[in-house]
Amino acid sequence: GENVEQHPSTLSVQEGDSAVIKCTYSDSASNYFPWYKQELGKGPQLIIDIRSNVGEKKDQRIAVTLNKTAKHFSLHITETQPEDSAVYFCAASTSGGSYIPTFGRGTSLIVHP
Amino acid sequence: EAGVVQSPRYKIIEKKQPVAFWCNPISGHNTLYWYLQNLGQGPELLIRYENEEAVDDSQLPKDRFSAERLKGVDSTLKIQPAELGDSAVYLCASSLAGQGAPGEQFFGPGTRLTVL
Numbered sequence A: 001g002e003n004v005e006q007h008p009s010t011l012s013v014q015e016g017d018s019a020v021i022k023c024t025y026s027d028s029a030s031n032y033f034p035w036y037k038q039e040l041g042k043g044p045q046l047i048i049d050i051r052s053n054v055g056e057k058k059d060q061r062i063a064v065t066l067n068k069t070a071k072h073f074s075l076h077i078t079e080t081q082p083e084d085s086a087v088y089f090c091a092a093s094t095s096g097g098s099y100i101p102t103f104g105r106g107t108s109l110i111v112h113p
Numbered sequence B: 001e002a003g004v005v006q007s008p009r010y011k012i013i014e015k016k017q018p019v020a021f022w023c024n025p026i027s028g029h030n031t032l033y034w035y036l037q038n039l040g041q042g043p044e045l046l047i048r049y050e051n052e053e054a055v056d057d058s059q060l061p062k063d064r065f066s067a068e069r070l071k072g073v074d075s076t077l078k079i080q081p082a083e084l085g086d087s088a089v090y091l092c093a094s095s096l097a098g099q100g101a102p103g104e105q106f107f108g109p110g111t112r113l114t115v116l
Helices: none
Strands: A004-007 A010-014 A019-025 A032-038 A045-051 A056-059 A062-067 A072-077 A086-092 A107-112 B005-007 B010-013 B019-024 B031-037 B044-050 B053-056 B065-068 B075-079 B088-095 B111-115
Touching: A004 A086, A010 A019, A019 A086, A019 A107, A032 A062, A045 A056, A045 A062, A072 A086, B005 B088, B010 B019, B019 B088, B019 B111, B031 B075, B044 B065, B044 B075, B075 B088
Parallel strands: A010 A107, B010 B111
Antiparallel strands: A004 A019, A019 A072, A032 A045, A032 A086, A056 A062, A062 A072, A086 A107, B005 B019, B019 B075, B031 B044, B031 B088, B044 B053, B065 B075, B088 B111
C-alpha cells in the first residue's frame, strides 16, 4: 500500500517568513495530492490540492509543487501570519475508483508574531 | 450550509464498555468516511461508504468495531467492547464523488474518546 512520509514534524517561523513542508510517497500510481490544515479541536480542512498532470499550483500565499519522478511534493506558505499556526497534513491517493487518501503524520507549524 | 455534524464531541468510558458515535454528513454527499486519528498522527481510514454500501472496510477491526449507514445518510460507528488502545479521535468526513474524480472531503470536528 501507499506510504507517505512528512517532514518536519514541527516548524517554527517568525511572522512574515516562508514555511516549507515536504512529503514523499511510495506508490507510483498515486496521482492526487491534497493538503489539509487542522486547527485545535477541529477536523482537517482542505487548503490546496494538486494532480499528477500538474507540476505546481498556487493559491494566494499557498503553493504546492510536485515532482513525480522523485515522488515528492511540497507545501509552501509565504508571508506567514499567526493564524497560519496549525497542524498541516499531506496525503496521497489515486483519483479513480476508490479515493482512499493516505495521510502523512503532520507538521505542527508555529508562527510567532 | 451546515458542515459535517458529529456527536458526542467527547466521550469517557471504562474499558469493556460499549460506545457509539454518530455522524450526519453534508446534505447530498454520497460518500462517507470514518477515520481514526491518534495523537500526533494523521487520520487513518476505518471504513468508507458509497451511499449505504460499505466499499472499503479492510482496516475496520471487525471483532469489536461495527458501522452502519442507514438510508445512505447518517452513520453510526460502534465499539463493543472498548479497549484502552481505542482512545483516539474518531473523525467523520463526507464528499460528493464524481466520475472517477475525488470530491473534496469535508471533515467533522471529531469525537474524542477516552477509555479508562
